[in-house]
Amino acid sequence: MTTFPLLAVLLPFAAAFAGLLLSRRPRLRAPDTPETRAAAARGRAGWFAIIPTAASAVLAIWLAWGPGFAFIEGASPGEPVGRTYGTIVTGGIPISLTLQAGDLSAILGVLVTLVALAVQIYSVGYLHDDPRYPSYSSFISLFTSAMLLVVYAGDLLVLYVGWEIMGLCSYLLIGHWWEDRANSRAAVKAFLVTRLGDVGFLFGIFVLGVSAGSFRIDDVLAEVPEMSTGTLVAATMLLLAGVAGKSAQVPLHTWLPDAMAGPTPISALIHAATMVAAGIFIVARLFPAFLAARPTLDVLAIIAALGMLGAALAALAQDDLKRVLAYSTVSQLAYMAGGLAAGSDSAAIFHLLTHGAFKALLFLCAGAVIHHIGSNLMSQMGGLRRTLPITFVTMTVGFAALMGLPPASGFFSKDALLLTMERALTGGRLTDAAALLLYGCALATVAVTGAYATRAWLRTFFGEARAVALPEPQPGTAHVVDVREAPRTMLVPIVLLAVPALLLGFAGGPHLDLEVAALSVVLALLGGGVVYAFWRSDPVADPSRLLGPFLVPCERAFYVDSLYTAAFVRPLQTMARLVVRTDDRVVDGAVRGSGRTAQRLSGMLRLLQNGNVQLYVTGLLAGVLLIVVGAVVFA
């Protein structure tokens, strides 16, 4: 059992290579037309993708069987299962190749593998006639493997390896439909923004590792009480940069909404199981270090407060269904960050799990809707509850969980988070102002969440059908199919995910605080009710008009992107051009100038070599005379 973490990581990793290298191998006896060959390649790639992920899921469940929900219940931590596979000498602190599953890692491993498995199965149907399916499914396998490496790593630098490979996979997958330049730009943006955070993350690892004398997470956590506050604050602040990048928190959140350019299953994967979950996970994994650094917790609380409300408002104004869900992810992750800042890692991880289930469900349902309509825009949807009954029911479950309505899973986990934030008001590690801001924003966000979830639900499934079948799909949108519901490979994962989205809240023994629970349900219903009232008054118009003059700023997500373009991108481009000019004129100019100077000097010397014998003889005589005079004078 000690090798299970390693196997769980290696299986999808090997699958990625197998999918890339072997799936297009020409079959020996099959009739060899391009079409059958491509279909065979897709089929093989599908098996290469699904079987290893399923095996990893089995291993992960096995690992989690013992501890179960111990982490969320707050039980005393059990002994991690795993082993060390040698060390890499660096000349300084060695890197220890440890893979292990503690209580936290075990339960997260299950989330990662199950969502990845659902996404892989769903993708078989979703990308049915995409010629690049083999590379796509291989990159998902690599993505899964990298996330599992992060989850099971026992050493900070090994964790960083997985952390960065995830960035690469997100780049490759978001840019899957690279024919469209916009997708390519979104992919580059996702990679660069997260990489910017990752540099801080790496430096944070340096600070922790060097002051603990080891990069092993267990050693680092054991050394935390000995470290000075300054060191811890510096380390956790730097780590926070990486967390903000990967988990799409303010101010590095801008990549996530653009990442919707990728195929919808990828959005489900990124938003539910991998990538964005990694940031929350790492804070929980190193939680003792964060708890000992109070200023960092304050910063985290403020980031979370701004992020959750801002993103929820932005979600209310979007017309693209996937962008609504994207901003909703930013907002929900901010909830978890807020819970961590308020001092409860178990509540945050609980919400991470339920969110993983219901957000994956929502994205896969959105994919089914988009698959049907051929467009991402809600203004082209409507009345779909009759044509897509299964999707309607499952997506309703997802939205209920997102709003936090009982008995869906989101209700319990959100309640736990709100309770933590409320308790932070009276006694906790946060400063009063930060705690107040956090709790106030959290309550406001509950209402706004209710509003945007209701709006998306109404605009997608109710009212009149507005869909006009597009003549030819653009690259970057799914292919239009003429079936009433999506193919079975897409429906099965949706239905299966609906189960945990509905029931996961009962796991781990729910602790309800009636006061907070009632408040949050009332707020959510209030938000939803206002939207419903607006929608009833005019079912064709967008209920987001209730935002009034704030609609445009919300839709543009408060102009953060434009600000970054003006503040960073353009100055950098200017500087780059300046450097090229400087390099040519100044640096190389000096080189060329010295060359020219040498030529000019030698040109002057050449004047003496003019072939005039009389001049030469004169010079000779003058030289001899000088030598004689010199000899006489100095002798």
Added chain:
Amino acid sequence: MMGWLPVALLAVPLLGALLLLISPALLRPVLRGYGLVFSGVTLALAVTLAATFDYTQAARPQLTVDQPWIPGLGLRFHLGVDGISLPLVVLTALLTFLCFVYLSWGDARAPGQLLTPATGRPRALVFTLLVLEVGMIGTFLALDLLLFFVFFEVVLIPMYFLIAIWGGRGRRSAAIKFILYTLLGSVVMLLGLLLIWAQTGTLDIVALSQAHGAGMSRGVQVLAFAAVGIGLAVKTPMWPLHTWLPDAHTEAPTVGSVLLAGVLLKMGTYGFARIAIPVLPEGAVVIAPWLGALAVVGIVYGSLACLAQRDLKRMIAYSSVGHMGFVLLGFATLTTVGVNGALFANVAHGLITGLLFFLAGAIKERYGTADMPSLGGGMLATLPHLGAVLTFAAIASLGIPGLAGFWGEMLALLGAFQPAEVLPRELFLVFMAIGGLGAVLTAAYFLVMLSRVTHGLPARPALSLTATHSAPGGAGAGPEETGSGAAESRPEALAAGAAESEPEGGRRPAEVTETGSPAPKAGAMRDIRGYELVAWVPLIVLILLFGLWPKLLLSLTTPAVQTLLGVLS
């Protein structure tokens, strides 16, 4: 007992070159196999060297040869390998062999394969490359200051001819700039070496390293370090002594660029590890902050220059300035971690940038230009395999963990986080932060390049056929593809789609030749060909190997680095 190996490593390519002089007419028909055989034997010797190397004693020079050469000057023919030079010797032999493979595999009639009489002077090319190999391997084997210098200079002349004869349009001025600039640097270095000799009375690198600067005053050490350092910095190249590099790279033929980036630049950084730091430790301590500062300026400056570059080859050349900045930063920390990182980054850069220049050459041959706006994008649609390997190489170069480029840069930064105790730590923390931002910029320019070149729809109408195939949902018959006879000849592009980052393994050659065999239409470009694949796959495999198992290299260099740093560590 195996002391003949280093000598043989030099003798085999030298013999090959001399035989070409002696009997040119006899060898003309077998010229292609000739270079392949001699560089192949050299590679085999290098592998034997790696196999017989005693890895438990990686810190001391092994397989040494020590014969008096010019007794009057105290000059000795002293060769040997240790953990620092072994990877570089093998890398050199490998890259040279791969260059010959690239030139002579298959029918050798492809545009990049210069060994045909039509492209001119095949015999001279083989001769030049073999002499170049002697110089490069000799530099890494030499354990005598003057011998090192001799080999260091031997390299310049064949490289000059390589650029000046087989180069691009502006080859003459680029070659002259290259040789004058590097010669000038070498003169300064020679002065520094002579200063060391004058002060200590010996040219033996082993003895000098063990002395750790004893016998030289601090002032002399600083002066000598500055002089030697400038010579090495020109070769590395360090900002602001880098301007010969973009011109030389842009104009050099593919094999020239590969060897220039893959090996020649390493000679400069190797000199820091072999001579400057161990022989002159006190000088190193004084100069290190300056070296670190210039290194990080180089990182950021190189990255910014890449960001606004239009020419692909020029961009890769400037990326070398940035990567070498990481190597120099690692040296400047004077810690085991940092120097380890520098040596790792050195080898990784040789592999990755070698591959990148192979790819840039392949692109230039196909499109007739390396100007990125003229390439027009969509390479993953028109040439899916080439685009995929380009993506792989670019990603490796920007330092993704799991590929070779990451470990060197990470360790260099870790070294800067905790530099040697004699160095000012705050300053190096600033260097580390700037270096980290440089890593982001590195990612930025490579991704922008990929976006420009490989993504998007191909601009050329003749090639829109395959683009239609690859577009999602576009598998149905479009109007422009009905009636085009080439539709049958391009099915592979559809079946293959585009693997976006990984090499396609050994199965590709058959498929690729299959694709092109039914008479490729005029103007159509062919995807990766057999000779290219054979030359590139070893590099791809090694990039993956060192990335996934960095211990291979680190356990080799660590003891040697600990020895060379001596008192400093």
